[in-house]
Amino acid sequence: MDTKGSSLLPEGAKARLVYLSLKDEIADGRLADGDNLPGEQRLAETFGVSRVTVRRALDALSADGLIERRVGSGTVVRANGFGKKPVAMDFTTLMPQLVEMGQSTTARLLSFSYGPAPDFVARAMKLGADEKVQIATRVRSADDRPFSHLTTYVPETIARNYSEHDLATTPLFKLLERSGVHIGDAQQSVSATLAGPEVAEALEVAVGSALLSLRRVVRDETGKGVEYLSALYRPDMFRLEMALTRVGSGSSRHWEPAIGKTEADVA
Amino acid sequence: MDTKGSSLLPEGAKARLVYLSLKDEIADGRLADGDNLPGEQRLAETFGVSRVTVRRALDALSADGLIERRVGSGTVVRANGFGKKPVAMDFTTLMPQLVEMGQSTTARLLSFSYGPAPDFVARAMKLGADEKVQIATRVRSADDRPFSHLTTYVPETIARNYSEHDLATTPLFKLLERSGVHIGDAQQSVSATLAGPEVAEALEVAVGSALLSLRRVVRDETGKGVEYLSALYRPDMFRLEMALTRVGSGSSRHWEPAIGKTEADVA
Numbered sequence: 205m206d207t208k209g210s211s212l213l214p215e216g217a218k219a220r221l222v223y224l225s226l227k228d229e230i231a232d233g234r235l236a237d238g239d240n241l242p243g244e245q246r247l248a249e250t251f252g253v254s255r256v257t258v259r260r261a262l263d264a265l266s267a268d269g270l271i272e273r274r275v276g277s278g279t280v281v282r283a284n285g286f287g288k289k290p291v292a293m294d295f296t297t298l299m300p301q302l303v304e305m306g307q308s309t310t311a312r313l314l315s316f317s318y319g320p321a322p323d324f325v326a327r328a329m330k331l332g333a334d335e336k337v338q339i340a341t342r343v344r345s346a347d348d349r350p351f352s353h354l355t356t357y358v359p360e361t362i363a364r365n366y367s368e369h370d371l372a373t374t375p376l377f378k379l380l381e382r383s384g385v386h387i388g389d390a391q392q393s394v395s396a397t398l399a400g401p402e403v404a405e406a407l408e409v410a411v412g413s414a415l416l417s418l419r420r421v422v423r424d425e426t427g428k429g430v431e432y433l434s435a436l437y438r439p440d441m442f443r444l445e446m447a448l449t450r451v452g453s454g455s456s457r458h459w460e461p462a463i464g465k466t467e468a469d470v471a
Numbered sequence: 472m473d474t475k476g477s478s479l480l481p482e483g484a485k486a487r488l489v490y491l492s493l494k495d496e497i498a499d500g501r502l503a504d505g506d507n508l509p510g511e512q513r514l515a516e517t518f519g520v521s522r523v524t525v526r527r528a529l530d531a532l533s534a535d536g537l538i539e540r541r542v543g544s545g546t547v548v549r550a551n552g553f554g555k556k557p558v559a560m561d562f563t564t565l566m567p568q569l570v571e572m573g574q575s576t577t578a579r580l581l582s583f584s585y586g587p588a589p590d591f592v593a594r595a596m597k598l599g600a601d602e603k604v605q606i607a608t609r610v611r612s613a614d615d616r617p618f619s620h621l622t623t624y625v626p627e628t629i630a631r632n633y634s635e636h637d638l639a640t641t642p643l644f645k646l647l648e649r650s651g652v653h654i655g656d657a658q659q660s661v662s663a664t665l666a667g668p669e670v671a672e673a674l675e676v677a678v679g680s681a682l683l684s685l686r687r688v689v690r691d692e693t694g695k696g697v698e699y700l701s702a703l704y705r706p707d708m709f710r711l712e713m714a715l716t717r718v719g720s721g722s723s724r725h726w727e728p729a730i731g732k733t734e735a736d737v738a
Contacts, residue, residue: 229664393712394683398495414665416663445658446658448659
């Protein structure tokens with residue numbers, strides 16, 4: 205199945221929104237395989253759009269293999285229209301569980317430059333005034349399907365130790381440690397955002413699709429920022445996972461991360 | 472400032488998308504305070520819409536206080552137009568850091584029933600055939616602004632030990648443990664999705680807004696599911712946070728979660 209949003213999008217912004225919302229509900233399991241979809245009239249009322257609009261959205265879902273329309277007996281969800289399982293990343297190790305899933309990833313460098321850091325990066329990294337950073341944007345794909353759009357900021361003094369080629373072939377962590385950086389700690393924050401035109405094109409999704417957004421500041425042992433990562437992920441291809449165990453007893457009972465086996469470091 | 476999306480939305484699905492995309496970029500720091508926004512013509516080309524559409528989107532951002540339009544000198548981002556800091560939840564403790572931020576939250580019960588579990592819930596919880604669950608949907612607000620839409624599934628045999636009133640006033644964890652459940656472990660997964668009409672209304676955002684989505688299965692010591700949570704969060708009001716420390720030495724150097732102080736349990 206072709207999971208590229210762009211080739212299957214219905215015409216019209218309203219139809220696209222209905223299409224993307226229903227697709228998300230199916231990907232997310234809120235609409236499960238075999239479920240009946242509400243009728244066209246009901247969907248039109250719920251979304252506040254015309255039946256023609258609903259029909260265009262359903263046509264696209266049907267072309268995706270995500271629903272099956274049966275004359276007389278309504279529309280049934282076919283969740284197995286979604287292909288492979290998404291790439292899972294363990295939130296406590298910063299490492300995708302790729303080998304486990306039999307997947308390999310490749311990175312493509314979209315842009316690479318040196319210049320001043322945006323304000324929010326300079327603040328988070330505690331950069332000196334006028335301190336330049338290397339700004340690199342990469343798209344990472346699993347089995348040739350793009351799943352992450354990664355923009356990294358690294359102080360120029362560190363980044364000059366590796367090349368554009370290194371960046372496309374070697375995980376950034378390794379390049380930092382090879383450059384003599386002593387990584388101390390990291391702070392990460394996860395949110396959600398909509399795909400703007402440039403990111404949508406790189407990730408092969410429709411403008412306005414939901415993306416998982418991750419910000420990470422990595423600091424050295426003195427507390428100075430050595431890497432700032434701004435990552436956007438396709439939710440149909442990527443999930444953050446975390447296992448927790450309840451330990452202790454009585455009032456000191458609490459959660460602890462249960463760290464699984466991880467295989468590759470690709471941030 | 473009024474951060475309710477619904478009262479400020481521009482007319483037209485395309486203008487809404489441009490508005491929501493730019494608003495996300497500002498909330499996310501990709502467009503920082505003081506940055507110049509590209510011109511109307513440039514934005515129109517980037518999004519593939521008309522200048523009239525761009526202007527409607529900018530009018531709404533301006534009404535939100537998120538941009539300032541200056542005659543002759545372009546449009547400047549005013550990121551401080553966003554009010555309070557979002558609620559932060561530590562991903563390793565399942566607990567929002569609320570007291571720290573001087574916030575209190577309240578829950579409102581939207582629906583409450585007993586019935587069969589959806590397939591994806593029954594599978595994840597390893598429920599027996601025909602085993603009924605309590606299905607409850609709550610909206611949680613901080614300082615009267617809704618930030619999370621929580622649907623929980625609990626096996627009927629456990630859920631009969633507490634009331635609708637308990638659910639609106641007491642964290643579910645406490646109710647489960649009070650019911651004699653021995654919580655063993657949990658698995659959580661984070662993704663992103665678009666707000667459909669019902670959730671959008673409950674969270675006071677526009678249909679098609681990006682939402683952070685979290686799924687959690689909590690199991691007892693025998694491995695049987697005792698709670699399934701499907702949570703949707705407003706990204707402008709909620710973030711998952713996690714601090715990591717790099718420990719060990721040589722080839723055994725790895726990340727470990729640095730668990731901070733947490734104060735309240737509100738899942």
